[in-house]
Amino acid sequence: MTTTILTLDGANGTLLTAFTPSAGGGFAALSTNTTSAFNASNRLLWNGPVSYTVSQYAYTVGVSSADYTVSSTFRWTNSAGPAIADTMCIRARSSNANRQGYLMTFDGTQGQLYRVDSAGTATAIGAAVTYASVGLGASALDTDYVGSLTVNGTTLTAKFRGVTLFSYTDSTLTAADYAGIGGNSGSSFGSAIQVTDMTIETLAGPAINRIIPSIDVNKSQVQLHDPFSIIARPVFKPVVVHP
Secondary structure: OOEEEEEOOOOOOOEHHHOOOOOOOOEEEOOOOOOOEEOOOOOEEOOOOOOOEEEEEEEOOOOOOOOEEEEEEEEEOOOOOOHHHOEEEEEEEEOOOOOOEEEEEEOOOEEEEEEEOOOOOEEEEEEEEEOHHHOOOOOOOOOOEEEEEEEEOOEEEEEEOOEEEEEEEOOOOOOOOEEEEEEEEOOOOOOOEEEEEEEEEEOOOOOOOOOEEEEEOOOOEEEEEOOOOOOOOOOOOOOOOOO
């Protein structure tokens, strides 16, 4: 299991496309709007100098496994504009040259999953799920939240604030490709969405259960030992013969 944590802490005014993460690589813009930049608080801002910016980016280092989780810490912070209506996006199995990929969106009240083709056309996968419907309270301004999207085979699972919103199935995109983030900020009043990090975590492979026999000489019977009863490991549990 490999975890890559990208702390988004660029110098004030640095565009995301010019930012070099400590983990290496960089970010490629997948949309025509490339105004996303860091502010004096070293947080990435989706909101640019024009109203209603739409920015999508892919991390340029490909993911080593097709099954992984992409998560990000972000906040809504703009009492003067429609900040809670603005959208944070997480991308998985994404192209690094166009907008194709799975796109998970979080606004202040609900989450929605999309499949986007290379032309940028988005198709909803399943229904949007409100946070209230899974027992979460209202989102607040100036509070850090974590959202995530897990792609595991054909199962796509989204979480917000540690709570599962849904698990949907789609078999269209199967290659690992790239992870990414994005934002859709409808406010021109300032920094409506601020992002502090992005994490990519590959998933462990499925457990392989093997049953091997051993003999208990006291009871003169065969016992079954499962050395992989918890999780598959490349180390075998020794078979113990009781005296």
